[in-house]
Amino acid sequence: MLAMPEINCIKLMRNQKSLSINHISKTLGINWRTAKKYADEDDLPVEIERKKSGMMYEQKWGEIVGDWLWEDQKLKRKERRNNKGIFSALQEMGFRGSYRTVSYFIKEWREGREDVEDETKDKNYERLIHPPAEAQLDFGLMQAVQDGKYKDIHCLVMSLPFSNAAYVIPLPAENQECLLHGMKMIFKQLAGIPKKIRIDNMKTAVIKPRNRNEEAVFTDEFLHFSNHYGFEPQACNPYSGNEKGSVENKVGYVRYNFITPAPVIEDLEYLTRLLEQQLTTDRQRIHYKKQVPLQELLEEEHQYLLELPEEEYPVFKEEKVKANKYGEITLDKVKVYVPKAYNYTGLSVVKYWNRFKVLSPHGEVLYEDNRPYMHKNREIPWKSILKAWLSKPRSVPYSRFSTYLPGRVYEYFNISNLSIRKERINWVLALLATHDMNEINNEFYELLNGQTDALKDPEAHPYDVDWNKYDQLQKAPEIEGEVR
Template sequence: MLTMPEINCIKLMRNQKSLSINHISKTLGINWRTAKKYADGDQLPKEKERKKSGMMYTEKWGEIVGDWLWEDQKLKKKDRRTNKGIFSALQELGFKGSYRTVSYFIKDWREGREDIEDETKDKNSERLIHPPAEAQLDFGLMQAVQDGKYRDVHCLVMSLPFSNGAYAIPLPGENKECLLYGMKRIFNQLGGIPRKIRIDNMKTAVVKPRNRNEEAVFTDEFLQFANHYGFEPQACNPYSGNEKGNVENKVGYVRYNFITPAPAIEDLEHLTKLLEQQLTKDRERVHYKKQVPIQELLEEEHQYLLALPKEDYPVFKEEKAKANKYGEITLDKVKVYVPKAYNYTSLSVIKYWNRFKVLSPHGEILYEDHRPYMHKNREIPWKSILTSWLSKPRAATYSRFSAYLPGRIYEYINISNLTIRKERLNWILALLATHDMNEINEEFYELLNGQSDSLKEPEAHPYDVDWNKYDQLQIGPKIEGEVQ
C-alpha cells in the first residue's frame, strides 16, 4: 500500500501534467494497475465495519442474553443472574456453545457501562485453619414463587468449613421453632452432628452476647437442644460477622446459584427437596484449595461427627393466651378467631414451626391451623413487568417472570408476531386495573369474548379441542333412517 505523499504525486502527474498511466508506471517504478488505481480512482475515507462474528452475534443467543442482562439491571445485585446461571439457562434452550463464549459476550455487553458497585475494598483477612466437624450457621432471606405470588423464604444454611460442604433448609420465619426444626432437618441430611456450631447473636438462641469479660449467655431452650444433640454452641463477638465468614459466603452462594431467579414451588417441602438435590450435586465439584472433590472431604469429615440420638427432639413452644370479647387471640401479631375461646379465662397455645393448636384448660383442642406466616405472600408486580415488556416485547417469552405466568396466559402471549404480542400485553395490562393475574386466568375466555380477532384467537392453545372431529365419528354401521 502506497503512502499518502506517493498517492499525491501520482495525482499531480496525472491531473496537472496529463501524463499517461504507462508513463507514470515507468517513472515511479510501480505496477500499471497500481498507477491506474491511484491516478483515476477516488480515495475516499470509509468507516471501518466492526461486525462481530460468532454464534452469540449471528444467532438468537446474543439477543436472549442481552434481554436477560437488560432485565437484571433493574434488580438488586444479589437477585441478578450469574454468568454460570445464564449459561445453564441457555443450555436448557438448546445452546451448544461453551461457557467461555457466553462469558466473553457478557463482558462485551457490559463494556462501557458504569459499575455502580465499589469493588475496590480491601479484602485481606487473617487465614484461618478449620478442623473437621466444626460448623457455622446463619439465616439468609430469599424468595420463591408459590401460587403465582412471591413468598419470602428464610433459608437456614449450615456450612462445614473443613470440607466446604453446605446444607440449606427453607423456613417461613426465624423464630425459635423454625431454628430448631431447621437444625434437626440439617442433622438428618448430614447423617451426624458437628461437634461445634458457631452462630451470630440471634435473639432466638442468645440472651446476652459475649464481651471481653464474659461468655455469651444462651437461651434455656437452645441449650437444652444443644445438650440433647451433644454439640457445643459458640457465639460470635458482636458485629463480627467475619468470625463465621464461611457460612456468610455460603448463604450468598446458595442464593445466587439455586434461588436466583426465584424458583416456582408447590410448598416449602418441595423447595427443601430441590435444594437438597442441588447441593448434593454441587458437592461433586473440586475444593477450590485442596483440589479434592468436596464429597470426598465430607466423607473424611464424617468420622469426626457425633452420632444422631436415638430419640427425636420435639420442637414446640407452649404459652398462655386469653381471648378478647370477639373470641380472638393474638398469634404472630395476627388476630386469630378461636371457636368457644371466650368461654374460658385462659387458653394454652402450642406452636410448632408451621402450625399451631389451641387447647382449653381441660386439654380439649378448640382449634388448629397453619401459623399465619405460612400464608404470607406478596403479589408479583405484574403491571410494571408487563409495561417493561411492552418496550421490548421480544423479551417476554425469555424473561425470568414468564415462568410465573399461568400456563394459559403464557401461551396466549407466546406468539411470534410482535405487533400482536404487544396488543395482547396491552389488553392484559388494562385488565390488571380491575383483576389480579389469577382472576384473569380463571375468567380468561369470558374476558376475551368480545375483543378484536387478534386478541380473541390465540395461536394453537395446547388445551383447545376441535369438537367437530368428534361429531364426525360414527359408532357402529350406519342404518338407513337411523339418527346418528
C-alpha cells in the same frame, strides 16, 4: 478432683440432710476418704503466687533494665537504646548473663505495658485452620414464587468449613421453632451432628451476647436442644460477622447460584428437595485450596461427626394466651379468631414451626391451622412488567418473569407474531385494573369469550380460539422446578 456440682451435692447431703460419710460414699459411688474430704473439710480458694525466677528477677538487673526502658519511652524512637545497646551497658556493669536472657526480659516487659510500641505488635492476620466436624450457622433472606406471588424465604444455612460443604433448609420465619426444626432437618441430611456449631447473637438462641469478661448466655430451649444432640454451641462476639465468615460467604453462594432468579415452587417441602438435590450435585466440584472434590472431604469429615440420637427432639413452644371479647387471640402479631375462645378465662397455644393449635384449660383442641406467616406473600408487579414488555415484546420468552406467569396466560403470550403478542399484552394489562393475574388465569375462558365489559365489542379481541380444545392438547411443562 470433683466438679463443683458434685461437691455441692456432698455438702448438701452432709449438712442439710445430716447423712453419714458411709451413706454419702455408697450413694454417690465415691471413695470414703473423698466423701470425708469434701463433706467436712473447708475447701477455700487459695491465691496462687506466681513468682518469676531467673537472674533478671532475682537480682538487680531486671530493675535496672526496666528503669532504662521506662526512660526511653519518653524519647524519640531514634534516641532509644536497642537490645544490643542495653546488653553492652549491662556487661560494663558486671552482668554475666546472655544476650538472649536480656532480649526475653525486654520483650516480656514491653508486652506487659499498655503503651507498647506499634513496632512490637504483629500486624499480620493468622490463617485460620478449621478442624473437621465444626460448623457455622446463619439465616439468609431470599425469595421464591408460589401461587403467582413472591414469598419471602428464610433459608437456614449450615457450612462445614473443613470440607466447604453446605446444607440449606428453607423456612417461613426466623423464630425459635423454625431454627430448631431447620437444624433437625440439616442433621438428617448430613446423617450426623457437628461437634461445635458457631452462630451469631440471634435472639432465638442467645439471651446475652458474650463480652470481654463473660461468655454468651443461651436460652434454656436452645441449650436443651444442644444437650439432646450433643453439640457445643458457640456464639460470636457482637458485630463480628468475620468470626463465621464461611457461612456468611455460603449464604451469598446459595442465593446467587440456586435462588436467583427466584424459583417457582409448590411449597417449602418442594424447595427443600430442590436445594438438597442442587447442593448434592454442587459437592462434586473441586475445593478451591485442597484440590479434591468437596464430597471426598465431606466423607472424610463424616468419621468425626456425632451420631444422631435414637429419638428426635420434639420442637414446639407452649404459651398461655387470653382471648378478647371477639374471641380473638394474637399470634405472630396477627389477630386469629378461635371458636368458643371467649368462654374460657385462659387458653394455651402450642406453636410448631408451620402450624399451631389452641387448647382449652381442659386440653380440648378448640382450633388448629397453619401459622399466619405461612400465608404471607407479596404481589408480583405485573403492571410495570407488562408495560416493559410492550416496549420490547421480543424479550418476553427470555424474561425471568415469564416463568412466573400462570399457565394459560403464559401460553397466550407464547406466540411468534410480535404484533399479536403486543396486542395480547395490552389486553391482559387492561384486565389488571380490575383483576389480579391469578384471577385472569382462572377466569380466562370467560374473559376471552366476551363475558366482561372489556370484551363485549367483537373487535376488541379478534382472535377467536377454542381454548377448551387447546387445554386438552396442552402438555404439562417438563422443566424441573417449573410450576404453572
